[in-house]
Amino acid sequence: xxxxxxxxxxxxxxxxxxxxxxxxxxxxxxxxxxxxxxxxxxxxxxxxxxxxxxxxxxxxxxxxxxxxxxxxxxxxxxxxxxxxxxxxxxxxxxxxxxxxxxxxxxxxxxxxxxxxxxxxxxxxxxxxxxxxxxxxxxxxxxxxxxxxxxxxxxxxxxxxxxxxxxxxxxxxxxxxxxxxxxxxxxxxxxxxxxxxxxxxxxxxxxxxxxxxxxxxxxxxxxxxxxxxxxxxxxxxxxxxxxxxxxxxxxxxxxxxxxxxxxxxxxxxxxxxxxxxxxxxxxxxxxxxxxxxxxxxxxxxxxxxxxxxxxxxxxxxxxxxxxxxxxxxxxxxxx
Amino acid sequence: xxxxxxxxxxxxxxxxxxxxxxxxxxxxxxxxxxxxxxxxxxxxxxxxxxxxxxxxxxxxxxxxxxxxxxxxxxxxxxxxxxxxxxxxxxxxxxxxxxxxxxxxxxxxxxxxxxxxxxxxxxxxxxxxxxxxxxxxxxxxxxxxxxxxxxxxxxxxxxxxxxxxxxxxxxxxxxxxxxxxxxxxxxxxxxxxxxxxxxxxxxxxxxxxxxxxxxxxxxxxxxxxxxxxxxxxxxxxxxxxxxxxxxxxxxxxxxxxxxxxxxxxxxxxxxxxxxxxxxxxxxxxxxxxxxxxxxxxxxxxxxxxxxxxxxxxxxxxxxxxxxxxxxxxxxxxxx
Numbered sequence: 001x002x003x004x005x006x007x008x009x010x011x012x013x014x015x016x017x018x019x020x021x022x023x024x025x026x027x028x029x030x031x032x033x034x035x036x037x038x039x040x041x042x043x044x045x046x047x048x049x050x051x052x053x054x055x056x057x058x059x060x061x062x063x064x065x066x067x068x069x070x071x072x073x074x075x076x077x078x079x080x081x082x083x084x085x086x087x088x089x090x091x092x093x094x095x096x097x098x099x100x101x102x103x104x105x106x107x108x109x110x111x112x113x114x115x116x117x118x119x120x121x122x123x124x125x126x127x128x129x130x131x132x133x134x135x136x137x138x139x140x141x142x143x144x145x146x147x148x149x150x151x152x153x154x155x156x157x158x159x160x161x162x163x164x165x166x167x168x169x170x171x172x173x174x175x176x177x178x179x180x181x182x183x184x185x186x187x188x189x190x191x192x193x194x195x196x197x198x199x200x201x202x203x204x205x206x207x208x209x210x211x212x213x214x215x216x217x218x219x220x221x222x223x224x225x226x227x228x229x230x231x232x233x234x235x236x237x238x239x240x241x242x243x244x245x246x247x248x249x250x251x252x253x254x255x256x257x258x259x260x261x262x263x264x265x266x267x268x269x270x271x272x273x274x275x276x277x278x279x280x281x282x283x284x285x286x287x288x289x290x291x292x293x294x295x296x297x298x299x300x301x302x303x304x305x306x307x308x309x310x311x312x313x314x315x316x317x318x319x320x321x322x323x324x325x326x327x328x329x330x331x332x333x334x
Numbered sequence: 335x336x337x338x339x340x341x342x343x344x345x346x347x348x349x350x351x352x353x354x355x356x357x358x359x360x361x362x363x364x365x366x367x368x369x370x371x372x373x374x375x376x377x378x379x380x381x382x383x384x385x386x387x388x389x390x391x392x393x394x395x396x397x398x399x400x401x402x403x404x405x406x407x408x409x410x411x412x413x414x415x416x417x418x419x420x421x422x423x424x425x426x427x428x429x430x431x432x433x434x435x436x437x438x439x440x441x442x443x444x445x446x447x448x449x450x451x452x453x454x455x456x457x458x459x460x461x462x463x464x465x466x467x468x469x470x471x472x473x474x475x476x477x478x479x480x481x482x483x484x485x486x487x488x489x490x491x492x493x494x495x496x497x498x499x500x501x502x503x504x505x506x507x508x509x510x511x512x513x514x515x516x517x518x519x520x521x522x523x524x525x526x527x528x529x530x531x532x533x534x535x536x537x538x539x540x541x542x543x544x545x546x547x548x549x550x551x552x553x554x555x556x557x558x559x560x561x562x563x564x565x566x567x568x569x570x571x572x573x574x575x576x577x578x579x580x581x582x583x584x585x586x587x588x589x590x591x592x593x594x595x596x597x598x599x600x601x602x603x604x605x606x607x608x609x610x611x612x613x614x615x616x617x618x619x620x621x622x623x624x625x626x627x628x629x630x631x632x633x634x635x636x637x638x639x640x641x642x643x644x645x646x647x648x649x650x651x652x653x654x655x656x657x658x659x660x661x662x663x664x665x666x667x668x
Binding site: 165186 | 523547550553556
């Protein structure tokens with residue numbers, strides 16, 4: 001049993017905690033939480049042990065939230081800590097994890113040098129095997145890497161160019177914008193996504209441009225992939241159809257419909273941890289492959305976090321059990 | 335004096351009418367309007383003669399809107415009719431314009447075969463000289479063509495790839511969406527924009543993908559242009575800076591800020607008929623040029639409509655006077 005602590009119980013942390021609870025070889029020793037909001041009540045209802053700072057304990061208890069101890073006690077009980085704290089905070093915790101001799105999984109909001117390896121299960125699982133620290137790349141980068149590493153099965157890639165249309169905020173957020181604007185983010189090229197992809201695929205020629213749109217459901221990417229030799233569309237479709245964590249969508253062309261489909265399907269929180277590729281958008285023209293897909297920012301990195309936990313613990317096979325326990329799809333949806 | 339009638343007084347029609355009023359060599363003989371809404375009151379206030387169908391006359395008069403006659407009377411008085419009717423309606427009017435022996439300018443919502451030439455002032459002004467009919471390509475296509483034909487001044491283009499993030503509706507529209515979704519529109523490649531560009535630049539290798547975002551201010555494009563030889567960034571910047579109808583923006587990265595800047599600048603209706611290029615997004619890497627720019631869907635085609643009127647009437651110099659009378663900018667804004 002791998003004992004897992006989740007540090008931070010926000011958008012990513014609560015999903016990783018739920019996913020850990022479903023793994024036969026893992027035990028969730030607890031989570032940390034700094035504010036006693038509805039999410040901590042929900043964690044308690046699920047029987048999850050909550051840890052906080054010494055100063056916050058009385059505040060939590062005054063709200064009726066049971067506290068099991070201080071943050072550091074939790075970390076001591078764990079083999080691996082999944083750091084799901086806000087961007088940049090993980091780097092501050094790193095020393096504590098190290099001084100306690102604990103392995104740690106960081107998120108893509110941290111700089112690449114926070115960990116020994118930047119991680120994408122479909123691209124470089126083995127690189128993380130037995131390491132002390134791994135950083136699961138961000139949601140958009142995870143999406144790009146899944147489709148790129150899958151495309152690599154049918155031939156060598158010459159270059160990748162793409163545009164990332166980002167959602168402005170997550171569903172629960174009420175203070176972020178824009179509400180009526182398209183924002184070039186940044187108004188320079190490349191966006192950090194191309195740079196982040198290269199932390200995993202070191203030599204790849206990739207340039208991305210990113211804009212933000214006033215919506216909160218999913219990101220949407222358009223990718224232009226140039227191969228070294230003219231690829232077969234049939235082979236590409238076959239690879240996409242047979243790769244877990246990639247789903248082909250038909251008769252749906254928007255993130256709103258995808259969200260509704262996930263709600264109808266009965267997904268917890270209407271999550272879509274798969275890359276949702278618009279099947280009709282896949283086109284091959286000489287050496288060029290073009291396609292469009294949606295990325296669910298809140299959940300896409302969850303299976304990768306589970307795989308990273310196993311990889312750090314030297315378990316050299318993870319994806320299949322992660323896919324099974326989390327009900328990850330492949331092929332055509334819905 | 336070129337006598338101009340504007341058929342349809344919606345988003346494009348009212349702007350073209352205003353622009354015609356500013357031309358020293360044109361006379362606005364009148365406009366047509368089918369519904370007596372606030373726009374017709376405003377036209378009357380500006381002293382513009384309004385024409386409608388026989389059936390609609392009493393309705394307009396009951397609302398206090400003065401009517402000068404029937405639609406066909408207006409057309410008879412004109413040398414050129416600018417058709418600014420809804421998408422596809424122009425094609426139905428075409429026969430009437432022809433039977434009256436009138437020249438006509440159509441909009442990009444019509445199919446390319448509605449007119450003898452698809453028109454972009456910076457690309458193919460001369461092709462429209464003396465013709466009977468021209469079709470000003472759509473707002474997005476006008477934007478693409480302006481930057482592409484300007485880029486061609488510094489070298490030959492090998493190919494263009496790009497993503498168009500479209501606004502969902504215009505400011506006055508209350509029934510169109512999406513309001514919280516990114517829509518692949520279509521969820522296939524290429525979008526019609528690449529096809530439309532080729533109605534002007536026939537041999538160009540161009541592929542575009544398009545998505546719709548829930549905003550109503552402007553479109554935003556990301557373009558990857560591959561040249562046949564490595565281009566000079568300085569020369570490209572110089573071309574962009576010295577071409578009217580293209581503006582370089584600094585310290586602004588969103589359509590919301592652009593709209594506010596146009597309001598502050600005192601532009602009628604806060605219009606931005608220029609292509610607004612994010613200066614810092616222009617990057618040159620070997621043979622590739624990448625840049626991002628915003629396109630104001632409501633006004634970008636207005637100067638091109640004015641130029642098309644002159645071209646059809648055999649006037650072989652138009653852009654400069656259009657730019658002057660409409661206060662079209664070049665260089666750095668704001």
